[in-house]
Amino acid sequence: MTASPTRRAALAALLTVPLLLAAVDGRAGERRLDAAEIEAMLSGNTAISVGGGTAYKQYFDPSGTTTYVPEGGAPSPGKWRADAAEDHYCSYWEPSGWDCYEVYSEGPDSIIWVAPGSGTRYPARVVLGDQL
Numbered sequence: 001m002t003a004s005p006t007r008r009a010a011l012a013a014l015l016t017v018p019l020l021l022a023a024v025d026g027r028a029g030e031r032r033l034d035a036a037e038i039e040a041m042l043s044g045n046t047a048i049s050v051g052g053g054t055a056y057k058q059y060f061d062p063s064g065t066t067t068y069v070p071e072g073g074a075p076s077p078g079k080w081r082a083d084a085a086e087d088h089y090c091s092y093w094e095p096s097g098w099d100c101y102e103v104y105s106e107g108p109d110s111i112i113w114v115a116p117g118s119g120t121r122y123p124a125r126v127v128l129g130d131q132l
Contacts (some may be wrong), residue, residue: 019031030112033103035082038089041111046131049124059130066091069132089113 012056031033033041042060055071068081079092101113104118113122 009077029106030104032087033105033111034087035084038087039082040102041105041126042082046127047111047124047128048127048131049122053120056131058124059132061130064129066092068132075132 018089032083033082043062045060047058047060054073056068056111058066058068060066060080064079064081066075066078068078070076076093077093081090082088083090083100086100090098090100092098101115104112104114109126111126113124114120115122
């Protein structure tokens with residue numbers, strides 16, 4: 001017994017939907033990090049990236065302090081933590097306070113902060129130690 005053209009089209013659509021959702025919701029090779037993985041990746045290390053058109057480095061001290069240094073600019077001190085309840089990275093900057101992000105990775109030196117609500121992505125490369 002062969003399926004009718006209508007049934008074949010419906011079956012093809014059903015099989016295609018999960019693939020389309022995966023393409024929209026996730027990126028190849030990316031996975032969300034939990035709080036323990038966020039802590040392990042950042043603690044004692046430096047993220048290097050470009051944000052808002054400006055290159056920057058940010059060091060994550062194991063004590064929970066962090067220092068953000070834009071290229072050609074002055075260091076800005078803040079705080080950071082990995083939130084185990086939500087599996088988020090959270091940072092504190094004056095005067096705005098705490099902000100938390102989902103974190104993804106594409107590999108051992110890749111980190112991508114994703115802003116809640118907007119979904120804006122902030123990719124960076126993580127290097128070992130204090131590279132400020």
